[in-house]
Amino acid sequence: MNITTEQMRFWSPAVRELEPYVPGEQPKIQNLLKLNTNENPYPPSPKVVEAVQKVLENSADALRLYPDPDASELKQAIAKQQQVPVEQVFVGNGSDEVLAHIFKAFFVQDLPLLYPDITYSFYPVYSQFFGVNTQVIPLNDNFEIVVDDYKQPNGGIIITNPNAPTSIDMGLAAIEEVLQANPNSVVVIDEAYVDFGAESAVSLVEKYENLVVCQTTSKSRSLAGLRVGFAIAQPHLIAALEAVKNSFNSYPMDRFAIAAAVASFEDQEYFEAQNQKVIASRETLVAQLAELGFKVLPSSANFIFASLPSKDAGELAAELRERGIIVRYFNKPRINQFLRITIGTDEQNQRLVDTLKNEILA
C-alpha cells in the first residue's frame, strides 16, 4: 500500500527503514506440488494427535487458563531427547522467534556480527531490526564456509549448519575451530536441517561456554504448522534469552504447541524412521537429477540446491510452476542459477523428475 509522508510521521523513525523478511509463498491451489518451503512430506507422529485431543477434553476447558509461561514440560521433553540438562533449554514460537531473541540477547555489540553472504535471509532482517552491526563473509567458490574467515574481531557469529539454501554441512571439527578462535563471542549454530544427515553441535554445548545451538520442529518433526523452536546452551546464555523473552512476551507457547511438541519429542522411533525416509528419497532424487544434467550441491538437508547449466534457473522455476510444481528461486547474486528443491515423497519427487524429463527438457 501507499503511505503518505504525512501518515508516515506516526511510525517510529527506524521502522520507516525496515526491509522485512519475505517468506516462501503458501499458495492455496489444488493439486499443487509444493517443494518451496522445506516442509516434511509426512505427517507428524500419531502421538501428536492424541496429545492435542487431551487438551480438548472437558470442552477444552484447559484453554481458558494461561499456559505455563516457562513451558517447563516442553523444556523437559527436549532436554530428555537432546540428552542435556533442562537448564540448557530455551523454547520459542518457532525458531524464527528464538533467533530474534538470540540477535537481541547477544549480538547488539560494538563489533560486527559475522555471517556468510549466502545463508538464511532473515539474518540481515533481524540485524536491521535490532540495530546489529554486521560483516558479511563470502562463501568460497564451492559455496563452503571458510573457517579462517571467522578468526577476526567480531561481536558474534551465526552459521546455519547445514547451510541454507546451499544444503552443505561444515562438520563439527570446523565448528569447534570457530568456537575456539572466538572465546569472547557467542557463536550460534542454526541447525534447522541438522536431522537430515549432519552432526549436531549440541554435543559441544557442555564444552563451550560461547555456543548456542538453535533447532526447530518445523522440518524433521513435521510441525511447521505449530511454531515451536528451541535453543541449547549453557545456563548463563539461556538466562539472557529468558530475560529478552520475558521483556517481550511472557506466554509465547500456547497449550496446543506445548502438548503437541512434547508428544513429538517423546516419539523418537517415529522421528528417526521418518528422517531416514527423507534421506533415502533425497539420494534417489539427486541421482535422477544428475542423470538429467543437473549439478547438485552435496546435501545434508531435506532440500537440495541444484543448477542446470543448459537452462536459466529463473525460467526453469517458472516452467515448473506452470505445471503445478513450486520450488524456491532466489534472484540474488551468486545463486540466481540455482533452484532450492524440497525433498518430497518418492512419488512427488518422481513427478518432478518426470515433468522435467518429459515436458520441460524433452
Place this chain on the structure above:
Amino acid sequence: MNITTEQMRFWSPAVRELEPYVPGEQPKIQNLLKLNTNENPYPPSPKVVEAVQKVLENSADALRLYPDPDASELKQAIAKQQQVPVEQVFVGNGSDEVLAHIFKAFFVQDLPLLYPDITYSFYPVYSQFFGVNTQVIPLNDNFEIVVDDYKQPNGGIIITNPNAPTSIDMGLAAIEEVLQANPNSVVVIDEAYVDFGAESAVSLVEKYENLVVCQTTSKSRSLAGLRVGFAIAQPHLIAALEAVKNSFNSYPMDRFAIAAAVASFEDQEYFEAQNQKVIASRETLVAQLAELGFKVLPSSANFIFASLPSKDAGELAAELRERGIIVRYFNKPRINQFLRITIGTDEQNQRLVDTLKNEILA
C-alpha cells in the same frame, strides 16, 4: 541464577540492564481457587473444539505445512465480528506480542510516551526493551485518568481501558478528547477487558488516523491458553505493525490458534451470553464484599480492585492463599492496600466470600 561478570560479557550490553515482566503465577495445586490472572471461569465456545478437531483430520497432516503467515482467515473473522474492513486488522501471538510490536512501531520517538502510573506493568518493560522514552502520569486520587494531563508534548500515548488493575472505565468521550488533543501522536487504547461492560474505541477508528485499539481473546473469549491478540487501526498504522512483525517472526500464529480463534469470533451468541454471566456475577460479588466492609472501585472488567480498611491487603492475600484462594497483590506505591480479584463463577465467588466471612474476618 548467578551469572558471573565474566559470563556476562556474552550478553548484549542493553540486555544486562533489563528488568523483565513477571506474570501472575500459574500454580499446579489441586482444588485451588485461582482468581489471580483474570481468566474466564467458563470454557470457550464449543465451536472451538470442532475447529481444532478439523486441524487434526488425516493424522494432523495439516501440521506439516507452515500456517498462512498473514493469518488472513483470522483477520477476516475478526473484521466481520468487529465490523471493520479487513485492512484494519492486525493479529499477534497474544495481545502481549501485539503490544510489543506497537511499542516498536510507534513509540521509539524523541518525545516521551505517556501512560498512567498505575496501569499494565508490562508497559515500562516494553519501553526499556525498545528504548522508548517515557513520562509516567499519575492517576488522580480516585484512580481515574485525568484527560488534561494528556495534552502535553509526547511521542505517543497508551491507555488501558478499562484500566488495570483499577478496573475503571474512562468512557469514549474522554478518549476522543485525548485523540483530538494529539493529532501527531499515536494513541493506543488497550482494551483487554472491554467486553465486560465498557464501550470499545473500535467505533472511533474510522474517524481518527492516530488511533490503535488493541484487544485479546484471553479474557472474554476464554482463550488465554491459545495466545491470540489483535489490533484495529487505519491501514497506514497496520502497515507499520506488519513491517515490524515481518522483521521479527513471519509465522507467529500456529494452525490451532488460527482455527480456534476463527471459531470463537464466529460464535457471537456464546460470547455475549458468557460475558453477561461474568458481569452478573461481578455485581453480586461486589455487593457481597461491600457488606463485609470492602471498598471496591467501580469495575467494567472481569476483575475488581478492592481494599478492606480494617486489614492489610498483603496479609489478607496471604491468608486467602493459606485457604487455597489466590488473588493478585501488587506490593507497589498507592495500590499496596488493594487486592485484584478475578470474577469466578457464582460458586467460586461464594467460596471467596464465605472464606472471608467465616474464616478470615470472623
